[in-house]
Amino acid sequence: MDNLDKLLGALPKNKLNKRADLKIKFKLYYLIFLSRLRTLFDFSTWRINSLNKGFVLAFCVVVVFSATSIFVYASDDILPGNQLYPLKIAVEKIEQVVALNPKAKIATYEKLSSRRLQEAVSLSQKINKNIKTDNETANLYIKNNILAEIKNHESAVNTINNLRESSSTAAVINSAKNNDQKEIEYLNRIASSSQNQDILQTVRNAKEIINHEDYKSNINKQFNNSDRVAKPTNTPERKNKAIPLIDYASSTIIHAKNIRKNYRNQGR
Amino acid sequence: MTKSKDNFLPYYNQFKDKIYNYYLYRVGFDRLLAEDLTSEVFIKALKSFNDFDKSKKFQSWIYMIAHNHLVNHYKLSKHLVPLESVEDYLQYMDNNGEINYELGRVLKIIDKMEETDRNVLQLKFVDDLDNQEIAEVLQKEEGTIRTQISRSVTKLREILNNNS
Numbered sequence: 010m011d012n013l014d015k016l017l018g019a020l021p022k023n024k025l026n027k028r029a030d031l032k033i034k035f036k037l038y039y040l041i042f043l044s045r046l047r048t049l050f051d052f053s054t055w056r057i058n059s060l061n062k063g064f065v066l067a068f069c070v071v072v073v074f075s076a077t078s079i080f081v082y083a084s085d086d087i088l089p090g091n092q093l094y095p096l097k098i099a100v101e102k103i104e105q106v107v108a109l110n111p112k113a114k115i116a117t118y119e120k121l122s123s124r125r126l127q128e129a130v131s132l133s134q135k136i137n138k139n140i141k142t143d144n145e146t147a148n149l150y151i152k153n154n155i156l157a158e159i160k161n162h163e164s165a166v167n168t169i170n171n172l173r174e175s176s177s178t179a180a181v182i183n184s185a186k187n188n189d190q191k192e193i194e195y196l197n198r199i200a201s202s203s204q205n206q207d208i209l210q211t212v213r214n215a216k217e218i219i220n221h222e223d224y225k226s227n228i229n230k231q232f233n234n235s236d237r238v239a240k241p242t243n244t245p246e247r248k249n250k251a252i253p254l255i256d257y258a259s260s261t262i263i264h265a266k267n268i269r270k271n272y273r274n275q276g277r
Numbered sequence: 278m279t280k281s282k283d284n285f286l287p288y289y290n291q292f293k294d295k296i297y298n299y300y301l302y303r304v305g306f307d308r309l310l311a312e313d314l315t316s317e318v319f320i321k322a323l324k325s326f327n328d329f330d331k332s333k334k335f336q337s338w339i340y341m342i343a344h345n346h347l348v349n350h351y352k353l354s355k356h357l358v359p360l361e362s363v364e365d366y367l368q369y370m371d372n373n374g375e376i377n378y379e380l381g382r383v384l385k386i387i388d389k390m391e392e393t394d395r396n397v398l399q400l401k402f403v404d405d406l407d408n409q410e411i412a413e414v415l416q417k418e419e420g421t422i423r424t425q426i427s428r429s430v431t432k433l434r435e436i437l438n439n440n441s
Contacts, residue, residue, distance in 0.1 A: 020383070022403065030293060037323055
């Protein structure tokens with residue numbers, strides 16, 4: 010065979026098919042990506058590049074904090090007395106600050122007042138079921154929540170009264186009315202499940218404020234489009250009604266703090 | 278160090294077909310097995326790419342990894358029978374009109390030769406490695422390889438002449 014060299018040179022040279030090629034490429038890209046990640050989280054690199062370290066630490070802190078905040082904010086199980094409850098309140102405060110538009114503010118006030126009452130209902134149910142609850146403290150929390158609801162409700166009403174008349178005002182007022190009904194239902198549930206006189210009195214006050222004629226006439230006036238000019242919020246009458254309420258709220262909070270102190274002292 | 282791993286992909290594109298071909302001839306023309314081994318070799322190579330000495334040829338390095346990987350594969354799969362044979366492969370190539378009778382004969386004879394002869398012939402004529410590269414892959418002296426190739430070609434010629 011003289012042409013052996015030629016034949017050997019002509020032996021078939023096969024090519025990798027495209028599917029297999031893509032599969033291998035994908036694996037290689039994935040490994041390169043992983044190696045990049047590993048470099049970013051490499052402690053030895055951190056020592057050299059403190060900027061990386063700071064960035065990653067800050068990123069982790071932000072992620073953990075945001076995740077906790079979102080969980081706490083969304084959870085109905087975080088009730089007053091829980092260690093995470095102050096975080097929930099802080100997130101709600103941010104939500105209030107972020108709501109720049111009056112309608113958004115009204116929606117936030119309504120949501121928060123309903124939420125406070127929901128929490129109060131959950132607490133009163135816990136008392137009834139005797140689920141590891143200190144009744145006295147829980148009753149104080151319920152009362153505080155009702156007072157917070159009143160505060161939010163008042164703020165919502167004031168903002169509604171400040172709204173300029175427009176096509177969407179009617180919808181806002183309707184929503185407020187619906188929310189009022191919901192809140193009355195919650196208050197009724199609290200009243201039916203509680204035997205504490207203080208709470209019953211607070212519930213009565215809250216219901217009175219929600220059903221107040223002045224508030225209703227204010228809303229109705231806007232709802233009927235009879236009053237073209239927006240009413241000032243803090244009329245002398247409203248101020249006079251609000252002051253005793255605030256006094257009542259602050260005195261209750263101080264009273265609550267004293268009871269908690271005594272309770273702790275007894276525990277020691 | 279990581280940047281050098283990014284530089285691996287051009288090497289992959291350059292040598293993927295060669296490594297696939299290398300395996301195809303050594304695993305009884307089993308395409309799927311050759312693809313798997315090719316994939317494993319490139320992953321191995323990527324993982325140790327930082328150790329690659331750039332003063333040397335990449336081709337020798339990747340063939341060395343491929344050769345060692347093949348040896349390991351043989352050790353682990355002694356009992357396994359190739360799913361395809363050289364006859365199946367020739368049939369396939371014949372159907373596609375990519376091979377003639379003479380070439381088929383050469384291929385069949387090489388496939389039946391001793392492993393040492395088969396190995397150097399394939400490295401030289403199928404994988405197109407020069408003597409020095411073959412020596413690096415098989416970790417032998419270049420002179421030894423030259424002699425080995427010469428002997429193997431003579432053997433092949435004799436077998437072909439005797440059979441014809």
